[in-house]
Amino acid sequence: ANLRKYMSRSSRFARLQRVKCAVAGRNLYMRFSCSTGDAMGMNMVSKGVQNVLDYLQDDFPDMDVISISGNFCSDKKSAAVNWIEGRGKSVVCEAVIKEEVVKKVLKTNVQSLVELNVIKNLAGSAVAGALGGFNAHASNIVTAIFIATGQDPAQNVESSQCITMLEAVNDGKDLHISVTMPSIEVGTVGGGTQLASQSACLDLLGVKGANRESPGSNARLLAAVVAGAVLAGELSLISAQAAGHLVQSHMKYNRSSKD
Ligand code: ADP
Numbered sequence: 001a002n003l004r005k006y007m008s009r010s011s012r013f014a015r016l017q018r019v020k021c022a023v024a025g026r027n028l029y030m031r032f033s034c035s036t037g038d039a040m041g042m043n044m045v046s047k048g049v050q051n052v053l054d055y056l057q058d059d060f061p062d063m064d065v066i067s068i069s070g071n072f073c074s075d076k077k078s079a080a081v082n083w084i085e086g087r088g089k090s091v092v093c094e095a096v097i098k099e100e101v102v103k104k105v106l107k108t109n110v111q112s113l114v115e116l117n118v119i120k121n122l123a124g125s126a127v128a129g130a131l132g133g134f135n136a137h138a139s140n141i142v143t144a145i146f147i148a149t150g151q152d153p154a155q156n157v158e159s160s161q162c163i164t165m166l167e168a169v170n171d172g173k174d175l176h177i178s179v180t181m182p183s184i185e186v187g188t189v190g191g192g193t194q195l196a197s198q199s200a201c202l203d204l205l206g207v208k209g210a211n212r213e214s215p216g217s218n219a220r221l222l223a224a225v226v227a228g229a230v231l232a233g234e235l236s237l238i239s240a241q242a243a244g245h246l247v248q249s250h251m252k253y254n255r256s257s258k259d
Contacts, residue, residue: 006055010047013037013215020085022072029072031081037215040088040151040187042075075155082158088185089223093231094178102175106239110168110175116242117166138162138179141233145226148201150192151185158183159226164234179231186226188218 007016013036020031032052036044046068053065074081081087102110139160146153163180188207192198202208205225207218240246 002055003052006051007032007034007048009051011036011044013039014041014044014048016048016052027066029070031072031085033085035216036187036219038188038210038217038219039190040155040185040219042152043190074158076152076157078157078161082183083161084182087158087183088155089220090182091184091223091227092178092180093224093227094176095231095235096169097175097177097235099173099175102239106235106243107245108239108243110172112242113175113238114166114168116238117164120238121165137233137237138164138181138230141230142184142226145229146186148198149186149188149205149222150195150198150202151187152191155185159185162230162234164238166238177231177235179227179234181227181230184223184226186219186222188222 003019004016008014015035016032017035018033020033022029022031032045032049034041034045034048049068053068057063057065069075071077071079072081074087097106099110102108102113106113139156142160143153143156145151146156146159151159159181161181161183165178165180167176168174169176187193188202189210193202193209199208202222205222207222207225209218211218237246240249
């Protein structure tokens with residue numbers, strides 16, 4: 001109860017949920033998890049943790065605080081802890097794509113997509129081990145939305161962590177696609193969200209600023225928008241790869257001399 005009280009002292013939106021402790025040698029690493037309303041929460045949680053540490057220091061005078069943040073945090077780095085414990089918002093987004101859409105719009109078929117996904121998943125886990133998790137280009141989408149909506153683009157590192165899964169459903173006719181993104185770090189207040197263009201983009205998405213009735217729901221919806229956009233991008237890119245159109249479409253659209 002005391003840790004909760006000190007965590008919330010600097011902001012009524014900072015609510016302590018959990019503290020996870022890990023020991024290594026003579027050091028104790030503490031990972032604080034909080035809800036932070038519509039803020040991404042980096043400043044808010046840092047302030048709260050400082051207050052908690054000051055309180056603990058009074059109670060344990062021989063405690064030596066080495067740093068407020070370390071690699072158990074873990075900000076702007078790829079780290080297993082964020083995959084497993086989550087950081088920011090953890091989102092699963094799914095869709096069923098009908099057979100005729102896979103054929104007409106994506107110009108491929110369900111079986112080719114599923115086969116490609118299996119091969120990519122194997123390659124992904126061989127290269128990146130337990131941290132792997134296959135995704136095609138989630139970081140492109142995440143970084144673009146982060147810049148457009150005033151997030152911290154450096155946090156695309158963990159926010160782009162994504163497992164993309166494709167399966168055949170409805171007797172093998174239709175495609176089920178899901179993206180699992182355990183650590184999307186977004187806010188609709190604080191940071192760069194007040195800048196003119198960025199706040200206009202948040203407004204377009206219907207998530208500008210603080211949600212007064214239900215604090216946190218704007219930030220949660222923004223995380224869902226990120227995952228939905230990643231799902232669409234994954235579908236498009238994987239389809240282009242399955243259909244063999246990747247280079248051809250790059251030449252046509254990316255190298256076009258037309259504006
Ligand atoms: P961050 O921690 O993401 O860096 P800041 O703490 O700098 O963000 O900014 C959030 C500020 O917005 C805090 O001062 C907080 O009290 C205020 N605020 C107002 N409404 C909300 C809300 N709905 N959710 C979170 N913070 C809010």
